[in-house]
Amino acid sequence: MSAPLYIQIKQFILDKMNSGEWMVGHRIATEFELTEQFGVSRMTVNKAIRDLVNEGKLQRRPRLGTFVCDPAEKSESPLLDIRNIADEISNRGHTHHSEVLKQIALKADESIAITLGVMLGKTIFYSEIIHYEDNVPIQLELRWVNSQYAPSYLTQDFTSMTPNQYLSNNCPLSAIEHTVEAIIPDGRVKQDLKMQANEPCLLLNRRTWSQDKLVSTALLYHPGNKYKLSSKILL
Incomplete structure (x- = not known):
């Protein structure tokens, strides 16, 4: 049984971070881009990103985008x-x-x-x-x-x-x-x-x-x- 779609998107983002492709300070793909890539609703993508923001792994910056942050900071x-x-x-x-x-x-x-x-x-x-x-x-x-x-x-x-x-x-x-x-x-x-x-x-x-x-x-x-x-x- 496959994981819920928002979990899959969340894991995709984490994999990018853990591999070093998306390093601290990197602006991740936009919600629109992830929506197109995964063929899901904007709400599903938002849920995945919101979870990572709440966990301190991502940071939203108004009008700039969503960035990888360093939990140590x-x-x-x-x-x-x-x-x-x-x-x-x-x-x-x-x-x-x-x-x-x-x-x-x-x-x-x-x-x-x-x-x-x-x-x-x-x-x-x-x-x-x-x-x-x-x-x-x-x-x-x-x-x-x-x-x-x-x-x-x-x-x-x-x-x-x-x-x-x-x-x-x-x-x-x-x-x-x-x-x-x-x-x-x-x-x-x-x-x-x-x-x-x-x-x-x-x-x-x-x-x-x-x-x-x-x-x-x-x-x-x-x-x-x-x-x-x-x-x-x-x-």
């Missing part, structure tokens, strides 16, 4: 630690820059008041920032900060310093809480991170304490095919 962050994303990117030999979308004061609604441990209606600080690695968006950071512990948060230039760096300098970290989810991102997240339809997304929900003070809570969105989280536990 997938960006990585430690799950059980907090590091400045700018330093992570620099340590990989790449360039970091950020785009500040919002940096404002808000009144805490019920959800944020509970999450941040403040009174309902208390003034808090909020920021939205896109972090880039070599001009590729790698993280969308939504952060709520207790204004009592970081009173100058709104005056900082977060294009030259990350919120993580500022908060670490002013509120030394004593504890963190992490949860990680694989999600289907909404249209806004897809647009900010330049993600394709059906591309996976990793959401890291993080809260940080300095001594016994809950300083900030953040939602960190990452394109799943460009990012991974890791941990190391010594036994």
